[in-house]
Amino acid sequence: MDGMSEVSEVSAEQWRVWRSFYAMRRQLDRALENQLQTDSAISSADYEILLAIFESTEKRLRSRDLAERIGWEKSRISHQVSRMTARGLLNRTECEDDLRGTWVEITAEGRRATLGAMRGHTRAIREFFFDVLDERELAALLSVSDKVLAAVAPAPCDPA
Known part of the structure; x- marks a missing residue:
């Protein structure tokens, strides 16, 4: 028995699918990050x-x-x-009704950066993602995404 099969019950084909999906996700994230940096000078986190x-x-x-x-x-x-905040994109203010809370507000500069990034980011998502998939693939991806999200999402709190 090889080391991989001793560790898991994942087949060679399943590992191939996983590695391809993982590489696709990482490369797509990187391409979208590069687009935001190049076109708008903001990060994907921003x-x-x-x-x-x-x-x-x-x-x-x-x-x-x-x-x-x-x-x-x-x-x-x-x-x-x-x-x-240091770059002028956001402001922080204290919550009037909760002294422990803080409001995070978008500034005029933050609004300009957001609006400036939206068009290019949407174009990149279309180019790198939607334009390479047909309707059937998109429907399958939506189904897969919903199933995986349901499997990894934390269970809702029991109000009782």
């Missing part, structure tokens, strides 16, 4: 935060809500927001 706040009703989110919305740890949010 864009993710800017877009979440830009799409919010009040153009601001509490730090904890921002962390929950994009699935980051609070400490990562804090560090990234600090860097973006």
Whole structure:
């Protein structure tokens, strides 16, 4: 028995699928990151935060809500927001109703950066992703994505 089969119940074909998927995901992330850096001089982390706040009703989110919305740890949010605040993309203000809470607000410069990034980012997503898949493949990918997300998503809290 080879070492790989002793470690897992994953077939050689399944490993091939996994490695291909993993490489595709990493290369797509890298291509989209490069596009944002080249076209807009912002990182994908910047864009993710800017877009979440830009799409919010009040153009601001509490730090904890921002962390929950994009699935980051609070400490990562804090560090990234600090860097973006120093660059003039965001402002932090204290919550009036909760002295422990902080609002993260998008600035005029942050709005310009977001709007500037959106067109190129959308074009890159279309070029690298949607244009290379047909409708059947997209439907299959949606189904696969939903199944994997359901398998890895934390169980909802029991309110009882």
